[in-house]
Amino acid sequence: MDIELVRFMFLLTVVSFYVNLALSIYGVIAKPNLVKKIIALTILQDSASIFAVLVGYKLWRPGLTLQPPVLTDLTPTSETLKEFVLRSVDPLPQALVLTAIVIGLAVTVFLTTITLHIQKHFGTVNVDVIGRLKREEVYEEVI
Amino acid sequence: MIVPTAGLPTILPALIGFILPIASLKIKSRHFYALTTFLISVAVLLMTGYNLALIMGTPGTVLTYAFGGWPPPLGIAYTIDFINAVLGFLTATLFTLVSAYLFWYFGRIESGYEWMSTLTLLLLSGVLGCLYTGDIFNFFVMLEVLCISSYALVAFFRRRKWAVEASMAYAFIGALATTLFFFGVVVLYGSFGTVNIADLVVKVHGVPTQAQYLSGWSGSCESFEWCYGNAFVSSALAVALMLWALNFEAGIFPNNYWIPSAYTEAPTPASALFAGIVDKVGSYGVVRVFFTLFTGFGSTLMFTFGNLPFRDVVLIVLGLLGLATGYIGAFLMIAQRDVKRLLSYSTISHIGIIFTALAAGLSRYDIHVISLSVAGILLHMVTHALGESLLFLGLGTLATVKGSRDLNDLTGLGRRYPVLSASIVLGFLSLLGVVPLAGFFSKYLLFMSLIEANLTLHAVSIVLISGISAIGYFRVIYTLWIKQASGSNGLSGKEVTLPSIILPLMALMLLGLGLTLVYGNVLNTYVEYVRNAVSLEGVLNYVKAVEEASKILGG
Numbered sequence: 001m002d003i004e005l006v007r008f009m010f011l012l013t014v015v016s017f018y019v020n021l022a023l024s025i026y027g028v029i030a031k032p033n034l035v036k037k038i039i040a041l042t043i044l045q046d047s048a049s050i051f052a053v054l055v056g057y058k059l060w061r062p063g064l065t066l067q068p069p070v071l072t073d074l075t076p077t078s079e080t081l082k083e084f085v086l087r088s089v090d091p092l093p094q095a096l097v098l099t100a101i102v103i104g105l106a107v108t109v110f111l112t113t114i115t116l117h118i119q120k121h122f123g124t125v126n127v128d129v130i131g132r133l134k135r136e137e138v139y140e141e142v143i
Numbered sequence: 144m145i146v147p148t149a150g151l152p153t154i155l156p157a158l159i160g161f162i163l164p165i166a167s168l169k170i171k172s173r174h175f176y177a178l179t180t181f182l183i184s185v186a187v188l189l190m191t192g193y194n195l196a197l198i199m200g201t202p203g204t205v206l207t208y209a210f211g212g213w214p215p216p217l218g219i220a221y222t223i224d225f226i227n228a229v230l231g232f233l234t235a236t237l238f239t240l241v242s243a244y245l246f247w248y249f250g251r252i253e254s255g256y257e258w259m260s261t262l263t264l265l266l267l268s269g270v271l272g273c274l275y276t277g278d279i280f281n282f283f284v285m286l287e288v289l290c291i292s293s294y295a296l297v298a299f300f301r302r303r304k305w306a307v308e309a310s311m312a313y314a315f316i317g318a319l320a321t322t323l324f325f326f327g328v329v330v331l332y333g334s335f336g337t338v339n340i341a342d343l344v345v346k347v348h349g350v351p352t353q354a355q356y357l358s359g360w361s362g363s364c365e366s367f368e369w370c371y372g373n374a375f376v377s378s379a380l381a382v383a384l385m386l387w388a389l390n391f392e393a394g395i396f397p398n399n400y401w402i403p404s405a406y407t408e409a410p411t412p413a414s415a416l417f418a419g420i421v422d423k424v425g426s427y428g429v430v431r432v433f434f435t436l437f438t439g440f441g442s443t444l445m446f447t448f449g450n451l452p453f454r455d456v457v458l459i460v461l462g463l464l465g466l467a468t469g470y471i472g473a474f475l476m477i478a479q480r481d482v483k484r485l486l487s488y489s490t491i492s493h494i495g496i497i498f499t500a501l502a503a504g505l506s507r508y509d510i511h512v513i514s515l516s517v518a519g520i521l522l523h524m525v526t527h528a529l530g531e532s533l534l535f536l537g538l539g540t541l542a543t544v545k546g547s548r549d550l551n552d553l554t555g556l557g558r559r560y561p562v563l564s565a566s567i568v569l570g571f572l573s574l575l576g577v578v579p580l581a582g583f584f585s586k587y588l589l590f591m592s593l594i595e596a597n598l599t600l601h602a603v604s605i606v607l608i609s610g611i612s613a614i615g616y617f618r619v620i621y622t623l624w625i626k627q628a629s630g631s632n633g634l635s636g637k638e639v640t641l642p643s644i645i646l647p648l649m650a651l652m653l654l655g656l657g658l659t660l661v662y663g664n665v666l667n668t669y670v671e672y673v674r675n676a677v678s679l680e681g682v683l684n685y686v687k688a689v690e691e692a693s694k695i696l697g698g
Contacts, residue, residue, distance in 0.1 A: 028319050037315055044319065048326045055333035057512035094331065096280055100325055105288045107318045110294055114311050130308060138305060138404075 004060060013054065020047040034125040035116045043102040049097045052054030069094065098099065145692050147533050148190040149208035149221045152231070153272040157288070158184050160264030167257035172476035173249040173548040176260040180242040182542065183214065183264060188235035189269070195228045198531060202675050204544070206689035207277065210548060214697035215277075215689045216342045216360040222277025224685055225676040226521060230274050230420075230427055233525050236652075237419045237532055238267050239542060240645055244536055245640035248412055251543050251599040259299060259410065265292040266416060273424045280328050280338040283321065286388070287547040292316050296413040309404035320391040328386030329425045329536060334377035337361040339455045340436060341689035346680060347442045353683065354690045378443040379453060386457070389432070393425025394500055395461075396468040399491050406487035407548070411539030414483060418490045419532035423524045429681045433458060434517055434677045435685060439506025465498025466604055473611035477618075479638060481548045482538045485615055486531065489574065492612055493527045496605055503596035508519070512595045515675035519588030521673060526573060526581040526653065533570040537563055538619070550622055557623035560639055564623050566646035571616040573653045576609055 020043060027040025058066060069091030071078055119125050122133065159179065166175075198204050206223040209215055217659075223231070242263065250254050255447045276282050294317065298310035332338050335346045342361055348436030391398040395623040404416045437454055451459075472492025481487035500523075503516035540563065541556050542548045555560040557564035571580035586605060593602035660666050675681050 024321070024653070030314065032309070034315075041318055041322070044322050048322055048329065051326065052329040052332075055329055056580055068524045092338075093329065094336075096329070096332070099280075099284060103320075103673060106291055107287070107314075107321075111314055111318065114294070114298060114314060115306060116310055117298070117301055125309075134305070134308065141157065 008111075011056075017047055017051055017054070020044075020050075032126045032128045034127065038111050038115065042104070042108060042129070045055075045100070045107075047103075049100055050095045052100070053091040057094035058089045058131060144204060144206050144686070144697065145199070146194070146206050147208060148193050149206045149223050150210060152187045152190045152235070153221070153275060153285070155186060155268075156264040156271075157268035157271065157393060157441070159183050159372055160260050160261045161337050163245065163257050163261045163264070171257040171271040173244070176256040177245040179241065179248050179406050179639040180245055181239070182259045182265055184235065184242045184267065185238040187267065188232075188239045191235040191271075192229070195225055195232045197238065198223065198225055199227045199672070203673065203684050205683070205684050207688050207692040207695055209692055212696055214360065214693040216337050216339045216357050216693065219281045220277045220339060220341075220687055220689055220692060220694075221275045222341060222685065224681070225672050226430065226517070227274045229521060230270055230423065230524065233528055234267070234270050234274065234420050237528060238263070240649060241415055241532070241536070242413075242421075242644060244412055244645050247540075247639070248410070248543075252410070253574045255299065256537045259412075260297050261298075262292045262299075263412070263416070266413075266421070267297065270424060272278065273562060274501065276608060278338055279331060279340055279343065283325050283328055286324065286392070286424070287421040289421065290314075290392075292322055293317075293405075293413075293417065296417075296580065297409045297431060299410050299413065300408070301619065302549045303408065305404070306466055307409035309401070309408040312406045313401045316398075316477040317505070320388040323384045324388035327381040327388075330377050330381040330384065333373055334372050334381075339689065340431070341686045344436055344438075344686055347374070347437060347444070349443070350439065350677070356598060356684050356690050356693050357686075360693070360697070374443045375446045378437065380407050382444060382457065386429065388463075388629065389425040389428040390461075390464075391425070393422050393494050393498070394468075395494065396464045396471065396489055399468060399471070402491055403484050403487045406490065406535075407481060411535060411543060414539060415532040415535035416485075418486065422490065422494055422652055423528060426494065426520065426524060429461065429498075429501065430517060432521060433501070433504065434513075435682055438679075438682055439504075439513075440679050440682070452506055455507070458501050458504055461503025462499050462598075462601060463644075464484070465501065467497045468495030469499060469608040470495070470611070473608045473615070476612060476615040479615070480550050482542060482550050482553065482619065483535070483548050485619065486534050487537065488536075489612060489615065490527075490531055492525070492608055493531070493574070496586075496589065496608060497523050497527075497601075499601050499605065500592055502598055502601055503592040505596070510674065512592055514677055515588060515595060515672055516675050517593035518673040519585060519590075522581075522669070523585035523587055526585045526656070529649055529653050530570045530582055530654075533646055533653070534567060534574070536642065537567040537570065537646050538648075540639055540646075544639060550619065554622050554626045560643070563639060563646055565652040568620055569650040569653060571620060573657070575613055575616055578659065579654065579657050581653045581660065583658040584657060588666075588670075655697055 024040045024044035028037050031037055066086060067087045069083060071089045115125055122130055181282050194206055208221045210219045265288060269285050269292060273282055273289060276285060279429030294310050294314040297313055300306045335343055337343055342357045345357060353564040356501050394402040406417055445452040448456050471494045472488045472495055476485055476488035479488060497520050500516045500519050542555050545552050573580035576583045590602050590605055
């Protein structure tokens with residue numbers, strides 16, 4: 001594996017991240033089906049997480065062994081710490097991503113529940129149909 | 144100064160809130176849940192009041208609290224200056240009043256007391272977390288806590304199909320907005336290597352020597368060269384992403400479509416909290432981003448765009464969006480027949496007025512004008528929160544008693560419930576800006592800041608928007624007091640004792656605040672306090688306080 005290949009893979013990840021982002025935002029806004037909206041939203045959340053991990057990325061060079069940000073030495077000296085910082089990727093984005101994933105789970109669970117209730121009430125999960133019904137039942141009566 | 148009361152108000156409600164559903168297995172009494180919510184709110188009120196008193200005591204004090212004892216840029220640090228101390232105290236006051244109202248409201252709903260208490264406490268935790276936090280990632284986490292509890296509160300009556308639909312409309316785009324906020328936070332972290340606001344302030348202004356201790360933990364980016372990528376582009380991108388989430392929460396023009404349905408369908412106490420404080424969190428976030436983080440004192444957002452600094456372009460656009468929101472809210476309000484929907488359009492128009500004043504915060508203006516505009520924004524948040532919550536509680540009570548939210552069904556109820564309706568009238572007059580009430584002084588400050596910034600059109604628009612709103616407000620007052628009801632209203636035996644105590648209390652607060660402000664030099668002293676928070680020294684104080692905490696905890 002050489003440095004060119006690593007750079008190419010990195011570029012590929014970044015480009016696919018942007019494509020994912022655009023597609024999922026389009027999906028959440030433009031798709032009328034609530035289930036498809038949920039799917040697009042989870043893709044968006046995962047893309048944001050991937051981006052965060054990408055920020056903590058450390059460029060691989062030949063001869064450098066990268067390691068996860070786990071300190072195995074319980075009583076580190078300043079030399080081992082220096083060595084560790086050189087090899088390890090940035091741990092903070094990973095901590096942020098963990099939090100974001102947990103929050104994403106809560107949001108997804110809520111959205112799924114609300115979609116179930118929508119299906120029970122309206123017999124459909126298509127927001128266009130529900131919107132038409134709302135204009136008829138709520139707004140025309142009001143204005 | 145490190146004080147535990149800066150961190151505790153967020154932790155306590157969340158902790159108790161998670162215990163309540165477990166308690167519901169054993170305890171069924173609705174009074175227990177109302178009492179718990181009330182006691183927690185009172186405890187939070189005392190703590191936030193203590194924070195505010197400390198800050199009012201010595202000008203320029205900034206309180207901090209670092210969770211887990213980690214020195215600030217490493218751990219989460221809560222940082223309180225004058226702006227969020229006032230808003231924190233306002234939050235606790237509103238939650239105390241609304242949880243007292245819950246004693247009455249729980250008698251009107253059949254079930255779900257424990258869930259409403261849990262969600263209210265989580266909402267309190269989320270709002271206070273958003274306000275007090277000095278960490279941009281923690282702001283995102285607390286925004287999610289706030290949002291999820293709001294979505295659930297909107298869908299509280301899950302057997303009503305329009306409540307579920309309102310929650311759906313809010314939740315899907317809300318989840319999109321908060322995810323993009325997270326994306327903005329990651330962009331900031333990627334380019335500056337920190338998520339602590341004080342540390343970010345140092346780094347986006349390119350003055351690492353001002354806080355060497357903080358930079359010792361997170362690295363420094365002298366002359367923006369150390370940072371990853373282009374610091375200017377990433378600041379602009381992060382602000383763009385974060386602003387959308389904040390504007391969505393506040394309900395500014397393109398993002399205001401969810402507000403009327405959500406506020407209308409939510410249970411009355413929740414609507415009062417949403418209109419009172421939850422939409423202020425978005426406005427507070429904007430103030431924090433533009434007057435502490437990316438200030439006009441040479442931050443990375445000050446690069447030239449056209450022939451203006453980019454930050455000022457954003458503020459001008461926000462001001463114009465605020466104007467549009469104000470007019471849209473005021474005009475749509477006139478046509479409403481559903482009282483709660485009418486009040487939600489009134490909320491939209493007032494948030495628009497708040498955003499209009501951002502146009503007076505441009506970097507080219509004198510610090511006096513900027514502090515006038517921020518003081519106006521802050522005071523209008525306070526007066527609007529009190530007034531709008533009062534109206535939501537009052538008209539919501541009448542609608543609950545009558546069993547209908549239609550304005551025509553409330554005809555003549557003023558004479559049936561005189562105390563309640565008199566408070567409602569006072570609330571309307573305060574929102575309108577009638578002299579002895581507090582609402583006048585906030586509008587006066589907003590007006591003065593815009594006049595001193597030579598933005599006559601904006602200033603006149605505030606008066607015009609108030610005038611247009613007056614039509615809607617007086618329609619409600621006319622219906623309640625003057626219009627003759629046909630036939631008997633059939634309301635004998637429906638008691639409203641508790642609301643008749645809480646609402647006059649809120650009306651008295653508005654009156655008392657107004658009378659305090661009219662007296663002597665209070666208004667000038669208040670503007671001076673805000674000036675201490677948004678001037679260059681104020682921003683430096685903010686950083687210094689966090690650095691102090693970092694020194695003490697980092698050894």
